Amino acid sequence: MEAIYAPKDILNKLQDSRKNSLIILGDEPVISNHIKEHIKASTKINHFEYQSITIDTSLKIEKLKPIFENNSLFSNKTLFNINIPGGRIAEEIKKLTVKIISENIEDIFIFHFQNSTKDLVKSAWFNKIKKYAIQFDAKEPSVNQIENVVKTRANYHKLDLNNESISLLSNLSLGNLLAAENELIKLSLIENNKSIDAKKLISLISNGSKFDSFELLDYCMKGNIKKTNQALSYFEEEGMEPIILNGIFSWIFNAISKLKFSMIMPVSNKKLMELKIFGSSQEYVINALNKLTVKQIDASLIKIKEIDLICKGLRTGDPWLEINRFVFGISRLLNKKSE
Template identity: 20%
Template sequence: MRIYPNQLERHIQQPLPNVIMVFGDEPYQVQQALDTLRQVAKQQGCEERIRWTHDNQFNWQLLMDEAQALSLFAMRKLIELEMPTAKPGRDGSKMLQQWCALPDNEHILLLWGGKLGQEQTKSKWFKEVDKHAWFIPVYDVEKDKLPNWLRQQCQQQGLNITANAIELLAHLFEGNLLSAAQEITRLSLLYPNQPIDVVEIEQVVSDQSRFTVFQLVDDLLLGNFDRASHVLQRLQGEELEPVIIAWALQKEAEILAQLVAAQQAGQSIDALFKSLRIWQQKQGLYRQAMQRLNSQSIEIILSSLAHFDLSYKTNGLKHPYTMLAHCCALFTGDPRLQSLTKTMVA
């Protein structure tokens, strides 16, 4: 039976099967599923937990020996086998199939590891085990599904959080579910039984650092270049990796390029804001930037950032923040600076 992580809570109300497989490439959800299954297995009588890691020297006979051996500590055992490659080989395939055929087997075998490809899911051992097992495939949460995932996490923590605050969390923690979950836990401690909106999220995030790259890009969009310069200097003092700043600038420039192109084509900007999941409070910043920047000036920003990325990653830069300051200055839309940049990146 295939069960997705968001369905697991419903299924663990019934007895666990003798084989459970958890495989995926998103570490936080994998760990969350494993922790849940371990807890439930213990509640259902598996007092003893045994763990192995499969490698080329792994002795598969241990699995059957453990299943048939009497325990001094418990009647039922949870036997975990981490399979980094999910390739048990001939001996392992045979032993896994024998495990599924064991009569009166009360123990639980928990197999887990990285993402399975078609080579594994079409293999003989997987097809046979899958007939008797729960298979929990874990995928990274896609961008358009992240707000709903965050909403579910907030509900579990009992948070009263607005839709705009959810969108901001999605913007801040895309691709890092562990940090997102930690932030939600922190919010539950800071704002118990209180409504949480964008202001509270920004306050918590800004508390982590004197200045953040998100403040920098907001100031650039707003046109507050004196403050943006100050924030950039402080980020340099905090030794923030320059690539992170370049990534943030590129992301904002790409969004601006889409907005300007839509505006020139006579399309609805509001509809595009919704499609890009840009929360309402930030839409005004983009509108102000669009008054200064046209498609040509945004293309120059992107070219300058591409030049920075290539120079930094191939030859190294003695003063990367100097070039980043130049990229930031391009958000002013100054035609003289744009002309100079064309010469530099040509």
């Protein structure tokens, strides 16, 4: 897992394999940025110059040639960071890139193909570059992978998270690696090399806030409409990532759904613990099981997934508008149920 999500010694691996290029396939930002920053730092120590290039459908060979052929660049070894968003690339540009990497073996080339397709990996151009390259995939981890990936990234940042805190952070980020990474970076600045359990994680994530995300959950699931609205407004004004708030509701509603469909009543403390539901959160779950119908729980999970896609840019919409509608709606629903 470390080799995929936190690769090390990339420059040495290139040299050992007698290759001078890296291929990054995909647009997951944590992995692709890790690889680029790692190789950039390694080559900087070895006095490489750095050149960033974007090859897209609008690029003309007349603009690209001088970058590769500039004598001042080739007076030293150079790291070329070549970003390729996608689309049809001119044949003459493809031929030039292959020619350059084959002739300049002392330089390092990163080819970042952001839009990975079957046609791309089958193409003659890609396979010609591949002869000189080590390949990395930059893809969003699956639901089954996310906890191991978060653990790998936590180790990379020298953070000691126990299994419970890793599971909680994975749920809070709704399986989004970038959201989890942002939290890990913040934690590494204040808790480097210290053990972090779930309780401490919650405290650190909400440190210094007028409201914390679990207070929002508390207000919403108890049907406190006024406080729910105040907390939502505060988080939006403070610029919190809506995907984090959505992750908390995903965590709690997935547990509610599993218990509702299990038909095991009353719900035992052991079962709640197995689902990573602790402390006062157990009260929310039991209340929701008693007050919400199967149809309402299913509709909530569908909405949570929809908000997740909007947050990731995979569906059109305003994430803050949707999270406000959803959370406020649940609060009103539970408020009515308590009357």
